Amino acid sequence: MSEPTIICPNCKTEIKLTESLAAPLIESTRRDYEKRLAQKDTDIAKKEESLREREAAVSLATQAIDDQVAEKLLLERAKIVSEESKKAKLALQTDIDQKARELAELQDVLTQRDVKLAEAQKAQADLIRQKRELDDAKRELELTVEKRVQDGLSATREQAKKEAEEGLKLKVMEKEQTIASMQTQIEELKRRAEQGSQQLQGEVQELELEALLRGKFPRDTIEPVPKGEFGGDALQRVIGPLGQPCGTILWESKRTKNWSGGWLAKLRDDQRTAKADIAVIVTQTLPKGVESFDLIEGVWVTHSRSMLSVALALRHSLIEVASARQSLEGQQTKTEMVYQYLTGPRFRHRVEAIVEAFSSTKSKRS
Incomplete structure (x- = not known):
């Protein structure tokens, strides 16, 4: 194997590269590469330090953002709690005013x-x-x-x-x-x-009945029954949302210790005399088997605690019946159709549903 040679840059003479000549060159090249390698290590270390600093800055920025989000959440939660508290106080004040x-x-x-x-x-x-x-x-x-x-x-x-x-x-x-x-x-x-x-209590009960009806239904006309004309205590003439008359309810209030079945026939006669669409007895003592209200022999019987709920249901149904009367032409006499509906099971079930819905809403408010 021939020895390697180099060309002299000055005289262009080919010189054999012996071990004695190559050693200094190799050492010089080695030192140069070691120096360059050390410089590379220094550069890499600086880059790693810069990278760590950037990672720390990103971590701090992320923590600051998290803190800002948490603070905003706390402020929004406090705002919501304040608004709901105001709403609850307003609802409570409204209920107190109504009771007053x-x-x-x-x-x-x-x-x-x-x-x-x-x-x-x-x-x-x-x-x-x-x-x-x-x-x-x-x-x-x-x-x-x-x-x-x-x-x-x-x-x-x-x-x-x-x-x-x-x-x-x-x-x-x-x-x-x-x-x-x-x-x-x-x-x-x-x-x-x-x-x-007993008579004074009866008169007071009549006045209370009229006052409750007027307070609950200010649009309707509430009239005391004139003495000597026919039985009953008050006539409620129902007025629809457009000012149209929709029917009449005859009310009679009883405050006795015992129930009398004779009241039903008497009030039905009074209902015909007064030309009322519906007759209602408000009593403290209900017939056997009746818990709060019921339709008995064509007459509605209700306890005083259910009176307003029943009145609301009956009034709402009369307005609906009045609106539907136009469609009854040519089927049967209007009066017969209306009477059959008002004394039938469908009307009774409808009134019961309205009363139950009204009572449920009132219980939730209480």
């Missing part, structure tokens, strides 16, 4: 009851006083006649007596008739006084 209005209405009813009681007591006292005055006047009249007869001369005694009797006879008859009339009134007053609180 209902309490004021009941207080007005009690005030009216006290006024009626005072008027009845005053009327009784006036009648007793008038009777006493009439008795005194009659006795005074009799004494006056007797005195005039006794004081007259004996010659004219009979004439004087006759004149006195004739002159006072008419007045005596008028007084006696007045006394008899007052006696009848006093007896009637005594009878009413014996009934006492």
